[in-house]
Amino acid sequence: MSTWRDNLRTIEPYVPGEQPNLPDMVKLNTNENPYPPSPKVVETLKNFDCDSLRLYPDPNSQVLADALAKCYGLQSDQVFLGVGSDDVLAIAFMTFFNSKKPILFPDITYSFYDVWAELFQIPYERPALDDHFDLIPEDYYKENGGVVIANPNAPTGVLQSLDFLRDVIEHNRDVVVIIDEAYADFSGSSALELTKEYDNVLIVQTYSKSRSLAGMRIGYAIGNPELIRAMNDVRYSYNSYPMTRLSVALGAAALEDEAYFRETVAKVIETREWTKKELKRLGFSFRDSQTNFIFATHESVPAQTIFDVLREKHIFVRHFGQKRIENYLRISIGTQAEMERFIRETEQIIAQNR
Incomplete structure (x- = not known):
């Protein structure tokens, strides 16, 4: 009998948010940006030389690396590029x-962190957040093989201060500390300055949220050149052409339109703050989100009930069955009109289930 199944690597995979395709839907379940990419991205796409796609891309994605370095006042050898921040991480x-x-x-x-740890056979521990969803710094003082902190955290939306991060880093100078900043642009705070203070800090960011380019899969890391070289050595060992010519061109174009970037981020934040007030009015509680989503629980109506009825109405939010957060919903911020519809429908659900 064949025994090839005995050699399979079995693992519980990461489960991404549902990707429905309905004409009347309000999609608030995957933290995408509700606004289109910059007009400069659209212009670059229209004028893109499609004949160039017959050629392999630049392994270094130098055009985009240079553009990011210029944007953040860095050298290009401090930037690592990948196919979305998931690839980078x-x-x-x-x-x-x-x-x-x-x-x-x-x-x-x-929830991808433990999946990668399992996949790559990395031992890991998950210190519990406190009852307010804050990290406890002392949990990260013990001997370890590395530290990963999403800041702001997902799915809670909580932002830890720079002083908190410095404290954790100071207690972990002998390992790499990764700070995952997928949502940092919506918080007005970044730990990028820590890469100048510490040689063991890696900051990871993405184009998927604030740059409205989730469909292009562009992520990057910033750190000292030694960290970046080590990551490139690993990357080139199995995929030497990770970034497409098109993603490099559109990624660079997005950085040229700072005004549009700031405008759309401000719109998301404005709608987020309006949604917070409305959710509180309806009896929800949550930590003060510094992201493009709100992680909320209702005082009397179960999260599963709200999730199910909203889904029937083609309004999609995210519900996790994980212990401690099974009664919470993660609600991405859409356009103002989308959030107004979400609030109207949610208000009806609550009224019917009191």
């Missing part, structure tokens, strides 16, 4: 977490 896990000591990340955070 996966390569960082493979590159830096190779000791027998467990890496540390919270029990409630981006």
Whole structure:
């Protein structure tokens, strides 16, 4: 009998948010930007030389690396590029977490972290957030093989201060500390300055949220050149052409339109703040989100009930069955009109289930 199944690597995979395709839907379940990419991106796409697609892309994605370096006042060798921040984080896990000591990340955070740890056979521990969804710094003082902190955290939306991050880094100078900033642009705060203070800090960001380019899959990391070289060595060992010519061109174009970037981020924040007030009026409670989503629980109506009825109405939010957060909903911020519809329908659900 064949025994090939005995050699399969079995793992519980990451489950992404549902991707429905309905004409009347309000999609608030995957933290996408509700606004289109910059007009400069659209113009670049219209004028893109499609004949160039017959050629392999630049392995270094130099045009985009240079553009990001210029944007942040860095050298190009401080920038690593990948196919979305998921790709960047996966390569960082493979590159830096190779000791027998467990890496540390919270029990409630981006649920891909433990998947990568399992996939790459990295030991890990998940210190529990406190009852207010804050990290407890002392949990990260013990010996470990590395630290990963999403800041602001997902799905909670909580932002830890720079002083908090410095404290954790100071207690972990012998390992790499990754700060995942997928949502930092909506918080008005970034830990990028810490890469100048510490040689073991890697900041990871993405175009998927604030740059409205989730469909292009562009992510990047910033750190000292030694960290970046090590990540490139790993990346080139299995995929030497990760970024397409089109993604490089559109990624660089997006950086040229700072005004549009600031405008759309401000619109998302304005609608987020309006939605917070409305959710409180309806009896929801939540930490003060610093992201493009709100992680909320209702005082009397179960999250599962609200999720199910909204889904029937083609309004999609995210519900996690994970312990401690099973009665919470993660609600992405859409346009003002989309959030007004969400609030109207949610108000009806609550009235019918009191």
